[in-house]
Amino acid sequence: MAVIGLVIVFAGPGVAGAIRNQFSQVTNTVDSGTDGDNFISAEEKAYREAMKTVAQKEAKDWTLDEQKAAATDIAKNGTSSVVYAKAKGAMDAGTVWSVKLTNGQALQYRIIGINHDDLAGGSDRAGxxxxxxxxxxxxxxxxxxxxxxxxxxxxxxxxxxxxxxxxxxxxxxxxxxxxxxxxxxxxxxxxxxxxxxxxxxxxxxxxxxxxxxxxxxxxxxxxxxxxxxxxxxxxxxxxxxxxxxxxxxxxxxxxxxxxxxxxxxxxxxxxxxxxxxxxxxxx
Structure with a gap:
């Protein structure tokens, strides 16, 4: 702030106003970040907050939406994903989830692969x-x-x-x-x-x-x-x-x-x- 103030004093009123506007824009952008991250969008902020919730839960308790979120993050970040270790632990343990079919039967399923399958039409992989x-x-x-x-x-x-x-x-x-x-x-x-x-x-x-x-x-x-x-x-x-x-x-x-x-x-x-x-x- 001291440096900005000094520049404004010597710049003259027109230039000083422009500097103040630019500084205000930068300040607002930085303030929209989270956990020290700069220039983060609202969408990215919401995504990170959601992933914190998934990471804090035991994998066996992940909902269907949270399983999807975990897969998306693993596809994006690989072994650096905040949920990679939990997903791998669930796979190694043979953790089973369940979803109800339209006929009322319960389909049970487990993880068998991490970043294993190629998505159709591109070079990315399914998490x-x-x-x-x-x-x-x-x-x-x-x-x-x-x-x-x-x-x-x-x-x-x-x-x-x-x-x-x-x-x-x-x-x-x-x-x-x-x-x-x-x-x-x-x-x-x-x-x-x-x-x-x-x-x-x-x-x-x-x-x-x-x-x-x-x-x-x-x-x-x-x-x-x-x-x-x-x-x-x-x-x-x-x-x-x-x-x-x-x-x-x-x-x-x-x-x-x-x-x-x-x-x-x-x-x-x-x-x-x-x-x-x-x-x-x-x-």
Whole structure:
């Protein structure tokens, strides 16, 4: 203030008024900050205050909105996020959340990946990937006819999860938070191995590689399974008590897809068989 005052004294009335106006603008901008941050917008201030609330809570108590906020901050700040450690701790502990479906059933889910999945149409990543852990979506076939031609991309189950009756079971407050991501899968099928190609999905099944990590090249193993040492020959860390589908075709066979046995082991089933569906999605 002493320096500003000295300049004003010697500047003359016109220049002095301009200086006072500029100084007032700078002062107002600085005063709008929080915690010593300068030039912070009201939107950023509100965002930081919201993240403080999320960071102060135990991850197991995060609401759906707070899970979304945590994912957004992790996508933005990575391991420097104020909630990264809590999200990772929840993943490592197998923390489970629940949301009520439109049919009244409760879908339970957990974090399986952090900054793992690529967002569709860009270079950014989804902050958190979740996978269902119970049978709320019941047992479903992959195709009406006994074929795996076209793989996951052309499957009936993919369409039902992303646009049809299974998508409609998800409450709007969950649907609105989901990010479209790019998934790699061998989508050739029909008994002939193909090169993995990309699909864009809001809801998807895990691939066999994403579970066991030592199969094919359809994606990369999720951190949840990697941290438990899950492989095709050591799979207890993938156990769930329920046989459920992956999106991967059985290479060299024209009618079957891979599935996860309740023990966590790898198995196969014809496309018309009914196995449980454990959908995955990203925030």
């Amino acid at each position: 958190l990937t979740f996978e269902a852990t119970n049978t709320a979506l019941a047992s479903q076939r992959i195709n009406a006819s006994n074929t795996n031609a076209g793989g996951w991309e052309k499957s009936e189950l993919r369409d039902r999860l992303n646009n049809g009756d299974l998508w409609a079971l998800l409450p709007s407050e969950l649907q609105s938070k989901m990010k479209s991501v790019t998934k790699l899968t061998d989508n050739r099928g029909g008994g002939t191995a193909g090169t993995p190609s990309a699909t864009t999905d809001r809801v998807f099944l895990l691939s066999s590689t994403e579970v066991w990590g030592d199969l094919d090249s359809d994606g990369t193993q999720y951190e949840y399974y990697a941290s438990r040492g899950v492989t095709k020959s050591s799979y207890s860390g993938a156990s769930s008590r329920f046989d459920h589908w992956t999106r991967s075709v059985r290479s060299g066979y024209s009618a079957s897809f891979r599935c996860v046995r309740g023990s966590g082991g790898l198995d196969y089933g014809s496309a018309t068989f009914a196995y449980y569906v454990f959908p995955a999605f990203c925030f």
